[in-house]
Amino acid sequence: MKIAIVNDDPITLELLNISVLSTPEHQVIWLAESGEQAANFAQTERPDLILMDINMPNMNGVQATRLIMQQSPCAILIVTSSIEDHSDLVFDALGAGAVDAVNTPVLLGNTDANGVDSLLHKIAAINLLIDSSIKHRIKTKKEILLIGASTGGPSALATILAALPIDFPIPIVIVQHVDVQFVSGLCDWLNKQTQLTVKLAEQGSHLFSGNVYMANSDKHLTINKFDVVQYQIEPLDSIHRPSINVLFDSIAHNWSGEALGVLLTGMGKDGAAGLLAMHKQDFCTFAQDEQSCAVYGMPKAAINLNAVDTVLPLDEIAKAICRHFNVDIKSQVMVHE
Structure with missing residues (x-):
């Protein structure tokens, strides 16, 4: 699955990148450090799934999700430090078209990260959903x-x-x-x-x-x-x-x-x-x-x-x-x- 990642924190961006690439069937096609950048990248190269941060300056994850769903619709998974603490924004993003939300993995020591399994499980579930939806939607004539x-x-x-x-x-x-x-x-x-x-x-x-x-x-x-x-x-x-x-x-x-x-x-x-x-x-x-x-x-x-x-x-x-x-x-x- 072609995945894009959006996060304004470089360390978190790299952690998510490494986490996604730990599964061979996924590839990361671009990284974005802002909502505006993500919307522009999505128009140029539309991914199967975007991992979207919720708290970003200028254009937050809700606004970016809404814009991307208007311009270049694709599956969007909200990845935030705490779903519970940011529940209002998470629900707004789901209303704007995001399919699900998950907590951001947290580094434990130098190499391990807590929460990677949960992230990869969400990605796998969305991948199955996308595959099923595509098969259901394919017709010789729209x-x-x-x-x-x-x-x-x-x-x-x-x-x-x-x-x-x-x-x-x-x-x-x-x-x-x-x-x-x-x-x-x-x-x-x-x-x-x-x-x-x-x-x-x-x-x-x-x-x-x-x-x-x-x-x-x-x-x-x-x-x-x-x-x-x-x-x-x-x-x-x-x-x-x-x-x-x-x-x-x-x-x-x-x-x-x-x-x-x-x-x-x-x-x-x-x-x-x-x-x-x-x-x-x-x-x-x-x-x-x-x-x-x-x-x-x-x-x-x-x-x-x-x-x-x-x-x-x-x-x-x-x-x-x-x-x-x-x-x-x-x-x-x-x-x-």
Whole structure:
């Protein structure tokens, strides 16, 4: 595994370097003494894993992690003198995209260091995670499904997700208009309606095939050009936070593979302009029909903009999704609670 190390203390930097190189399957591709330097190096040569110090002047480990996950996303392990003493910063770094944290090894005498085994164990675990994730993410064609919903959306989402096959191989990203405090509960409820894995979309998360990601913030959910979840404040004047328009628009500008946008039942116009942006980039777009909508506002607005390729009743949308992505739809027996 290609590993990079960031630490503003030269002695600690060398100790970590020696510790990593004690395992033959790892190589250290660069060393950085600051967060700024690490961000620049990562853009030039992206490692598989970065060992990131948390306390550094100017740009600390949290800020460096956030910047690297935006510019050159990769696995980041926080290595700090004391996780307990720096718990606030550690949790901030995990929220910014770091995968784990470990205490820095401490020199004992001239040669031995306490904590090396713990460090190498963390690195080995992350290496297995990376290998598994890469295998899970590899497809001959990069694909994504986006769904936006508002009033009446939870029931509509349950209908679609329950009808998709358990081995549906494409990541699904959803913006549902709901207060952020209820998103976790909605996620749990949807998990009971489908055999797919429904999870909260966390800042810095990579998209894995077969998972359903729910927007989980009062900021706008976007997907950047590295296929990573990012939340942003802009646009400030949006009525809805998160906005379906912003998600769809990020795909129109950043996505290099195949994408399908689906706009479901909802009041207002959110999602219509974003669906049009996707349509103009030759991405396929669906909208729910009037008869099956609880409220026809959002789909109607998109249709009026000529942003929709296909208008479908709710119970036909999952089948159309599978046809679009050439996925075999299989019968599923679900117990709805």
